[in-house]
Amino acid sequence: MTGAGSEGRASGTCSAHSAHGARGERGADNGILLQLRGVSKRFGGLRAVDAFDLDVREGSITSLIGPNGAGKTTVFNLITGIYRPDEGRITFAGRELVGKLPHQVAEAGIARTFQTLRLFENLTCFENVLAGQHCRGRAGVAASIFRTAGQRREEERMRSEAERCLRQMGLWGCRDELARNLPYGNRRRLEIARALATRPRLLILDEPAGGLNEEETAGLMDLIEEIRGSGITVFLIEHDMQVVMGVSDLVAVMDNGQKISEGTPEEVQQDPRVVEAYLGTEDDTDEMEEADKMGESNESSMSETEQIGKTGNAGCGGDRDAGRVRTDWHEPA
Ligand SMILES: Nc1ncnc2c1ncn2[C@@H]1O[C@H](COP(=O)(O)OP(=O)(O)O)[C@@H](O)[C@H]1O
Ligand SMILES: [Mg+2]
Secondary structure (H helix, E strand, O other): OOOOOHHHHHOOOOOOOOOHHHHOOOOOEOOEEEEEEEEEEEEOOEEEEEEEEEEEEOOOEEEEEOOOOOOHHHHHHHHOOOOOOOEEEEEEOOEEOOOOOHHHHHHHOEEEOOOOOOOOOOOEHHHHHHHHHOOOOOOOHHHHHHOOHHHHHHHHHHHHHHHHHHHHOOOHHHOOOEHHHOOHHHHHHHHHHHHHOOOOOEEEEEOOOOOOOHHHHHHHHHHHHHHHHOOOEEEEEEOOHHHHHOOOOEEEEEEOOEEEEEEOHHHHHOOHHHHHHHHOOHHHHHHHHHHHHOOOOHHHHOOHHHHHHHHHOOOOOOOOOOOOOOOOOOOOO
16 A cells, blocks of 8 residues: 555654644653553454553663564554554553544654555655645645745745654655655655654654664664654564664563563563563474465464555565564574
């Protein structure tokens, strides 16, 4: 999918005017910017997220890791208002998020990217980032027709913000390229640039290194540290533990909808429950091999939205390792 539909609404598009001060921002409670308490989400009989608790500290890089199907993306979808939890509370800077729509969550200061890229394929990089900011015009109809000076100033501000974000992500040189012509690594960066242009207080990234090679991943992790350095809290989903080792202050590990471990990267790496969740028991491994032999597709375990996204990105290298349990994460970087 080329991203113009649900994605525009969901990806944190509306904070063009919501730079920190303008939002009437509140302080984080005891330094906790985002808090989840007892959050659950069921799909039919499946407990995708089960009594999940998490604190994301302001200014941190916090990572949520776990095997495929653990419930990570569902947690993001609950935070960003795509789903409503069956139970539990989610607060951001002390304010309740449950019940807010995706654009309201974005206005509150949360921007996100998606596991499967959702760009405006036929727009340039610059236009993609601008589009990320355009969804709430402050000016009324009359002003839109006559283009007031205020509106022109606002557009100018958006353009310079777009430039700043493209430069930050190393994409200024290809600002006039169509998104669909970008190499995959740059497409990932473009999505982050677009999210940053909304000036979020919290940036949440769903497997930003998915489909990237080792070098691209290392570069991306440096950029994520830079983003945090600029004052934005980062909450990251990653399938591959190795990727988050170097950058995370705190890692939470999910399996079967539940948090099974939490701590520094070193701590969770040594937790036997984590090792088991990733590597599985011998029986699990046999089952996986058996399933492979039978040609079972891993598509069936993907959420509907991700299946749609995946179709639209055929050939772009995304989800390269989807469905594979990685066993290389426990080796120190
Ligand atoms: N919209 C949905 N409808 C039904 N099941 C879903 C939906 N979204 C996710 N799931 C299921 O919930 C579980 C967790 O999925 P997800 O959060 O995408 O996992 P992860 O991101 O950790 O790989 C999976 O079993 C998945 O198939
Ligand atoms: Mg996911």
